[in-house]
Amino acid sequence: MPTFDYQVKDQNGKTISGSQEAADSAALVSSLREKGYLIVRIAEGKQKASLFSVGQSKKGGRRGKIKIDDLVVLARQLATMVEAGVPLVQALGILGEQTENDNLKKVILNVRDDVESGKSLSEGLEAHKKVFSNFFVSMVNAGEQSGRLDEILDRLATYIEKTSALQKKVKSALVYPAVVSIMAILITTGMLTFVIPKFAEIFLSLNAALPLPTIVLIELSNFLRTYLLYIVGAIALIIFLVARYINTKQGRLWFDTNKIRVPLFGPLLLKVAVSKFSRTLSTLIKSGVPILASLDIVGRTAGNSLIEMIMQEVRSSIKEGESISGPLSRRDVFPPMVIRMVHVGEETGELEKMLTKIADFYDAQVDSAVDGLTSIIEPLVIAFLAIVIGAIVIAMFLPILTLTSAIK
Numbered sequence: 001m002p003t004f005d006y007q008v009k010d011q012n013g014k015t016i017s018g019s020q021e022a023a024d025s026a027a028l029v030s031s032l033r034e035k036g037y038l039i040v041r042i043a044e045g046k047q048k049a050s051l052f053s054v055g056q057s058k059k060g061g062r063r064g065k066i067k068i069d070d071l072v073v074l075a076r077q078l079a080t081m082v083e084a085g086v087p088l089v090q091a092l093g094i095l096g097e098q099t100e101n102d103n104l105k106k107v108i109l110n111v112r113d114d115v116e117s118g119k120s121l122s123e124g125l126e127a128h129k130k131v132f133s134n135f136f137v138s139m140v141n142a143g144e145q146s147g148r149l150d151e152i153l154d155r156l157a158t159y160i161e162k163t164s165a166l167q168k169k170v171k172s173a174l175v176y177p178a179v180v181s182i183m184a185i186l187i188t189t190g191m192l193t194f195v196i197p198k199f200a201e202i203f204l205s206l207n208a209a210l211p212l213p214t215i216v217l218i219e220l221s222n223f224l225r226t227y228l229l230y231i232v233g234a235i236a237l238i239i240f241l242v243a244r245y246i247n248t249k250q251g252r253l254w255f256d257t258n259k260i261r262v263p264l265f266g267p268l269l270l271k272v273a274v275s276k277f278s279r280t281l282s283t284l285i286k287s288g289v290p291i292l293a294s295l296d297i298v299g300r301t302a303g304n305s306l307i308e309m310i311m312q313e314v315r316s317s318i319k320e321g322e323s324i325s326g327p328l329s330r331r332d333v334f335p336p337m338v339i340r341m342v343h344v345g346e347e348t349g350e351l352e353k354m355l356t357k358i359a360d361f362y363d364a365q366v367d368s369a370v371d372g373l374t375s376i377i378e379p380l381v382i383a384f385l386a387i388v389i390g391a392i393v394i395a396m397f398l399p400i401l402t403l404t405s406a407i408k
Contacts, residue, residue: 003087004028019085066104066131068164072157074099074108079153089116107131120144135280135301142287152287159283162359163276166366170272173370174265177377184385191392193228196221199396211402213395249305256304260333264376268369273304274338275362282355292318306333324351 005019006028016037022028074095081091092112099105107128114124122141125132136156143152200218203210210218224231245251260270277298284294292315299311314327325343328334338358345354 003090005085006032017085019087021087021089066101066107068160068167070099070101070104071132071136072160072164074104075153075157075160079150079157082153083150088121104131121149133301135284135297138284138289138293138297139287142284142289146288155283155287159279162279162363166272166275166363169366169370170268173268173373176374177381180377180381184381184388187385188388188392189224189228191389192217192221192224196392196396197225203399206399208399208402211395211398213391214399217392217395252305253309256306260304260306264373268366268373270333271362271365271369273302273307274334275359275366277302277307278338278355278362279359282352282359285355286352295324 003019003021006017020028020031022031077095078091081094082088086094089112092108092115096105096108096112099108111121111124111128114127115121120141122137122144125140126137139152139156140149143149146152196217200221203214203218246255260266260273262269280298280301281294284297285291289297295311295315295318299308299315302308302311310327310331310333313331314324317327318324323343323346325339325346328342329339341354341358342351345351
């Protein structure tokens with residue numbers, strides 16, 4: 001289909017220029033008039049694909065899971081093209097051809113086909129729920145309804161970037177101590193299973209009385225060697241049963257409620273939850289998504305069933321004429337500062353600004369908490385290894401020292 005450049009005026013008299021594909025100029029005129037525009041000028045335009053030809057897809061793209069970074073690039077590039085006046089179908093086609101992820105390429109081209117057949121962009125994205133979240137689709141829908149798709153796509157990309165950065169910080173804070181702890185357990189288990197028995201054979205062959213620490217260590221080694229498979233099986237069974245329980249609605253609520261109360265890690269996870277809640281709600285409100293729909297999306301994308309339940313309570317309260325801060329204050333989850341700032345935002349009509357400030361504040365708090373955890377956990381793990389391995393070494397050398405003293 002040919003592409004037409006047009007210039008129109010909206011109901012407020014604002015001049016709007018752009019490009020759109022249409023069967024002919026009459027079809028475009030009809031489409032623009034249905035949107036309430038006063039047509040000033042329409043002319044057949046030139047193709048603009050050459051502006052974005054750099055970075056066309058190479059043969060042999062990469063397969064695999066569609067990552068958050070892929071969605072950031074998609075939203076940012078689509079915003080640039082829409083702002084430049086490239087027709088949406090053409091922009092999706094260009095993005096689909098140049099993306100290196102084969103799975104994402106297939107999704108984008110499917111969305112392009114849906115849009116070309118008459119569906120809106122949000123409807124095309126909604127057909128791929130495994131790739132595009134409710135938040136993503138709702139933001140795009142808000143951009144289409146408000147006529148600010150390019151602006152909201154850019155805002156969406158910024159939101160995803162900040163959320164992704166926050167998730168990476170939390171993972172780095174949790175993965176490091178987990179890996180170090182597992183290594184410490186494996187090293188200790190290996191010593192008790194393979195090293196201690198060698199020493200035990202030597203000591204028993206001497207027919208000498210052994211110190212109590214050495215006897216305890218040898219008995220522990222024997223127990224571990226005898227029942228190691230049973231212990232591993234029991235641990236695996238417990239993990240399986242706990243995972244099954246957590247996958248239930250009641251179990252997930254129990255887990256999400258208690259994980260933010262765990263010493264050391266709980267405060268960090270709570271800061272992450274508050275930051276995500278604040279930034280998501282702020283972004284949705286600023287983009288023009290209705291408050292009830294925004295709260296529903298915040299709950300479903302929170303990643304925490306406790307937060308989701310609180311958002312349902314907030315929605316019910318708002319329907320009855322109550323404010324957002326009221327239901328939040330009745331739950332001992334959100335810090336008092338957050339509740340007060342939300343209340344002030346509602347009173348002054350600047351809720352989105354207050355929520356953004358809350359999110360920025362807690363992002364900084366997460367940075368500090370991650371640095372603090374790293375500085376605390378590292379010496380704790382080193383101290384644990386020193387105590388355990390040191391105790392093993394002392395228990396093994398005590399008989400040698402005792403025999404040396406007896407010989408002298």
